[in-house]
Amino acid sequence: MENNEYLDVFLDESNEHIQTLNDQLLVLEKEPKDLQPVDEIFRSAHTLKGMAATMGFQDLANLTHQMENVLDAVKNEQISINSTIIDTVFQAVDQLDEMVMDISDGGEGTADVSHLVEQLRAIEQNQELDEEKSNKEEKTKTDSQSSSIFQEVDSYEKTVLKQSEESGYSNYEVQVTLQENCLLKAARVYMIFEVLEQVGEVIKSEPPVQDLEEENFEFHFQVLLVTKESAEEVKQRIFKVSEVESVQVTPFNLGDDQSNTASDDAAIQAESKDDKEREPKKKDKQNNNKPSSKKGTANKTIRVNIDKLDGLMNLFEEMVIDRGRLEQISADLKNPELQDTVERMSRISGDLQDIILNMRMVSVEQVFNRFPRMVRQLSKDLGKQINLEIIGAETELDRTVIDEIGDPLVHLIRNALDHGIESPQVRKEKGKSEEGHLLLKAYHSGNHVFIEISDDGAGINRDKVISKAVANQVITEEEANHLTDKQVYQLIMSSGFSTADQISDVSGRGVGMDVVKNTIESLGGTITIESEEGQGSLFSIQLPLTLSIISALLVEVENEKYAIPLSSIIETAVIKKSDILNAHDQQVIDFRGKVVPLLSLKKVLDVPVNEEKDEEFYSVVIIRKGDKMAGVIVDTFIGQQEVVLKSLGDYLGGVFAISGATILGDGQVALIVDTNALIS
Incomplete structure (x- = not known):
């Protein structure tokens, strides 16, 4: 693939956008009337589609495109959010995630997305059918208006356009399409705006300037331009910018004066009273419509392979050992110059140490982010009501631990939902709230990080655990009589041990727990279990910061x-x-x-x-x-x-x-x- 050099960036950014889609869809599901999350969802889907198309992953681009159509209709309030739409979009996001994972594993990211595309298209077409009647009724009015996307302009823009015509200027709608292999779209847009402002003044753009700066558009955009140059001259100047596919320059029809409201007329009169007052406003408008070449709030980052950080850490460890040796020699010799040099070296190496260690630290939020979406789906599958609470997501761990801890946490959460928290009916009979509570908590303690998963479910039945352990020959009946509660609970970490009466598609409390224990211990950590029958369970994972x-x-x-x-x-x-x-x-x-x-x-x-x-x-x-x-x-x-x-x-x-x-x-x-x- 020609774009191999960009593959790592594509994968990292795709995962970020998929996480945003999951997070914002959960927000939207809780507040379907709030359309602010829709903007975030649409923006991420739109950017992901453009990236996939550029990299040549067509199935991924097709699915995202159809998802984007539905989101666009929701954003324009043409479709009302319901559970069917949310579920379908979630399925599409899951499919996108699988395709990105396939690409990460060396695949082509191909998948049969036709079924999902048809589901999304059906949602969109139903909306189109609902609006067909009203569209016909509006046809006469629409035909009388210009087909330009800039049909609606505000009073200030009308004033500028009207007075430019009276002064002998031409108003043009300029439509520009970039080549599909253009990777730096924002930079090309900036260069085109530079050209346009050499020949006239940009009044308005679609998409807005902010979206152009953030590359939240496909490969085409439009601007309203006031100029004395001919349409052909404008066109030729734009074509001098590289990676421009096509340019259309057409006269912009402001429409009949009757379309102006009384307030618009008043605005025109006010503007006409003093041209000097109007000029600064024009200048401000010009500045606001020009994309900036440098964003003041942009974070400057660079992606570094973790192996390089490991190598850097190993070298620094050796330097720390030698630093300790130098400090010992300096203390023995008591040479003032040597002592000053060693003290200075110690201070500098200490600062360097802080930087290296901080570079490797990552917040557990990166792992925790996946769980709200997972809990939502499992809750629906199991017919349970679950309230997930996350505390301490900002707690930091070494990157190597973060990479390994995700799967054990998935096991523990699935077990808690499946066999820990009871069904709403059972909880009601026990006098509990129908909604179960699952707490995921992380915090520092000394030189370790603790991650706790607790629930207010049924807890662990001691007798049942002992019975299964004896039946599986994990312990003898004599040994069972001398075990404390904590020792009994640790038995569920035995290989193949399960307290479930039947195997579940989701989990069985104990199934896979030996894997959880082995993974945590391989990281130098430990896991302990506390439980009270009828009240719930607490799984506590202790992990070293792995700071060398x-x-x-x-x-x-x-x-x-x-x-x-x-x-x-x-x-x-x-x-x-x-x-x-x-x-x-x-x-x-x-x-x-x-x-x-x-x-x-x-x-x-x-x-x-x-x-x-x-x-x-x-x-x-x-x-x-x-x-x-x-x-x-x-x-x-x-x-x-x-x-x-x-x-x-x-x-x-x-x-x-x-x-x-x-x-x-x-x-x-x-x-x-x-x-x-x-x-x-």
């Missing part, structure tokens, strides 16, 4: 160094041994009026003890996970440092409370503590 470089507090236990992520630390403290209390066989302290459990890092990690000490004071790091806190006892605080997070690999990846390792400036290896695991 983190700020950490270095501590020492015996002769070994550990790094505790700074984002998980509330503060450090030194406490007396006498201040330590015991509650339920657990050491605790009173920290600012709260009872906080104490953990010895030495005991948790089974660090070899060289010599038993009876210490009077303990160094404690207060850490948190959400609302939960804990105090971690260490031997010594070393200080804060930027460290590079390195994976321990598959063999050591399952070590409790350790999320990775780092290389310090003196070459030693320090293990990075997983504070969330300690608190859990």
Whole structure:
């Protein structure tokens, strides 16, 4: 394909337009009388059609064109929105999405869209039949008027056109068609306007200037031009601009004076009183009708392959390790010039680090955006009423995590809708609202991001889970008697496990949950389940930010160094041994009026003890996970440092409370503590 160099841009922009179509259709469905979403839908469909035609994806262009016809009729209030139209347009958008995905996978984006095209055409033709009678009644009046699209001009424009005729100027309607392979339509339009304003004054354009600037038109547009040049001269000048297919220049008939209303006549008289007052207005009008060559509000962006960002991150990680080594050498030598240079390098590399990390961060909104549309369709398929609430869509995650987390969330949401939330009738019998509530929430906590999917449905039946687990030989009956509720709920993550009585086309709570668990764990995350039968369930996913470089507090236990992520630390403290209390066989302290459990890092990690000490004071790091806190006892605080997070690999990846390792400036290896695991 000749346009291979533009394929990535086409795919990115197509996905953005399809997302806009889905979002705005959902808005329109809720408020069918509000036509503002229709403008957004029409604009996205129109642009998508032009892009597809330019790239040679004809099936995609044909379907979008017919969809655009229906939307145009809705926009002009010729068709009233109803559920049939919404459903049909949604089906068309789904088909467009499949075709774009096919192109992304290397296909040609071809599909049999004839059925959908016919459905859309039938909607449009019904509207045409409804209007046929009124069109006939208006025929005589219409025939007496000019066929120009500029038949309706406002009082100011009438004034300018009328006075230009009286002054010996000609009024022309100029119709320009660009070549279909023109990729920079806005630039060509700007060049054509430059030519037109060299020979006269542009009074009006169709589409409006803003749409021309944003390329919200196909390949043709019209302008009203006042000039002393001949029609042929205007035509030849426009043809000097490249990628112009055709030009038509015809005299514009303003119509009979009788068509002017009394207010129009008054406007003409007012304008005629003082020509000097009219000139600035003409100038303003001219400026407003000329497309700008540069948009002041446009965002300057560049698309970068994620592999290049990965390479940049890997190089910077090595630089951070060397930076730590330099800082260590500088501290040992105490050379003032070396210390100044190292400090400056540290500041600059710190700024560079922030930029690199921010470049990789993407809001989870990119994933969450697909769910309102999905929930709507599943609700209709299942005959349920669902209210989807999304909180924290602006929460940011590393791009690599964003790319992988979508499918697990789809599994969890489908399960919640199918076997979590009851039907309206069952909910009513239970004294609940007929409309079920599904909450999708994302938030930061320490060095992790948590994504929660909760519903107010039936919850998980403990006995049913145990019965299925024993039947599937996942556990024995003896083991089942000693399991806590949380351990029972975790059983549904077992391979092939399902609590559904029958297989559903949508899902079964548990079907595919082993895939969900494996995917999340492969990202270094965990998933936990909480449920109360009859009240609902909560699935909580904990994910690392996957920031390779983190700020950490270095501590020492015996002769070994550990790094505790700074984002998980509330503060450090030194406490007396006498201040330590015991509650339920657990050491605790009173920290600012709260009872906080104490953990010895030495005991948790089974660090070899060289010599038993009876210490009077303990160094404690207060850490948190959400609302939960804990105090971690260490031997010594070393200080804060930027460290590079390195994976321990598959063999050591399952070590409790350790999320990775780092290389310090003196070459030693320090293990990075997983504070969330300690608190859990």
